[in-house]
Amino acid sequence: MSSTPQELVTRDISAWIDFIRKAEIPVLKHTAREIARLKEDEDNLSARAISSAVLNDPMMVFKVLTFSQKHKGKKQLQDLVQADQAILMMGTSSFFLNLQPKVLVEDxxxxxxxxxxxxxxxxxxxxxxxxxxxxxxxxxxxxxxxxxxxxxxxxxxxxxxxxxxxxxxxxxxxxxxxxxxxxxxxxxxxxxxxxxxxxxxxxxxxxxxxxxxxxxxxxxxxxxxxxxxxxxxxxxxxxxxxxxxxxxxxxxxxxxxxxxxxxxxxxxxxxxxxxxxx
Missing domain, CATH: 1.10.3210.10 (Hypothetical protein af1432)
Structure with a gap:
């Protein structure tokens, strides 16, 4: 990411769109903590358990849905509009590999x-x-x-x-x-x-x-x-x-x-x- 939020002082909406497109979308600390707790028992985990943590955080829901859209399988005929469906489709391993929270709102x-x-x-x-x-x-x-x-x-x-x-x-x-x-x-x-x-x-x-x-x-x-x-x-x-x-x-x-x-x-x-x- 080429610039931090503090450096981006432009009033140009296209610059902001480009910044957000490249930025790591932050999530709430509680979300990150809950996902980390779930990962400790990843082998015995259901997609439903992950969904419960994700659905509490609009920004995490956004991350899940956009990732799902970007990585649609060849056999997937319909867009997934719900985060729980997207998590079920991608599986727990893919979720933890690709969607681990990295930036926290509170930080x-x-x-x-x-x-x-x-x-x-x-x-x-x-x-x-x-x-x-x-x-x-x-x-x-x-x-x-x-x-x-x-x-x-x-x-x-x-x-x-x-x-x-x-x-x-x-x-x-x-x-x-x-x-x-x-x-x-x-x-x-x-x-x-x-x-x-x-x-x-x-x-x-x-x-x-x-x-x-x-x-x-x-x-x-x-x-x-x-x-x-x-x-x-x-x-x-x-x-x-x-x-x-x-x-x-x-x-x-x-x-x-x-x-x-x-x-x-x-x-x-x-x-x-x-x-x-x-």
């Missing part, structure tokens, strides 16, 4: 604790979005709810990576928005980074050749389709509820979810866990 951000805290909150939010999306997909009788879960989990991957690789800029974006709630995210991102995170996300999905189905589910511009709409609304609800259940955007979220699930708003609020006011 990269050890001198920038605010950025680390923001990233960990974003990861928790991604898991919440994934939970919402899978739950609603089941309600809608979607036979492939886990695909929707994966799309929601990785929806904000570009933001996660920028917290790792450009923490000072991401802290600046957060500070500006926290000081002025009326600022639009895309405008602040354009001002500070020189590009929008959603544009970086789209480019990363293409450059890393994520499965077409997964990339489609992650594209907000296809929001008229039910499964894509599911992902978008799950991400929105997770984002807004993370600010507290009194966030001003939540009533609109409940209304949109009610339309998706074809149920009344009161029931939506119950199933998503809105606390009852005493």
């Amino acid at each position: 990269i951000l050890k001198s920038n604790l605010p950025a680390l805290m923001h990233l960990l909150r974003l990861v928790r939010r991604a898991h919440q979005a994934a939970h919402f999306a899978a739950d609603w997909a089941t309600h809608l009788a979607d036979l492939h709810a886990e695909e929707v879960r994966t799309a929601a989990l990785l929806h904000d991957l570009a933001e996660m990576l920028m917290w790792c690789f450009a923490p000072d800029k991401m802290n600046a974006i957060y500070a500006m928005q926290n000081a002025d709630k009326t600022l639009r995210s895309v405008a602040v991102q354009q001002d500070v980074l020189g590009f929008r995170l959603q544009d970086l996300q789209k480019e990363l999905v293409e450059i890393f050749q994520l499965p077409p189905l997964l990339s489609k589910l992650m594209q907000d511009n296809a929001s008229s389709e039910q499964r894509v709409r599911n992902v978008i609304l799950a991400v929105n609800l997770a984002r807004h509820s993370a600010n507290g259940w009194d966030d001003a955007a939540l009533p609109d979220d409940y209304s949109d979810i009610a339309a998706l699930l074809r149920m009344d708003i009161d029931r939506v609020m119950r199933i998503v866990g809105v606390p009852r006011i005493q």
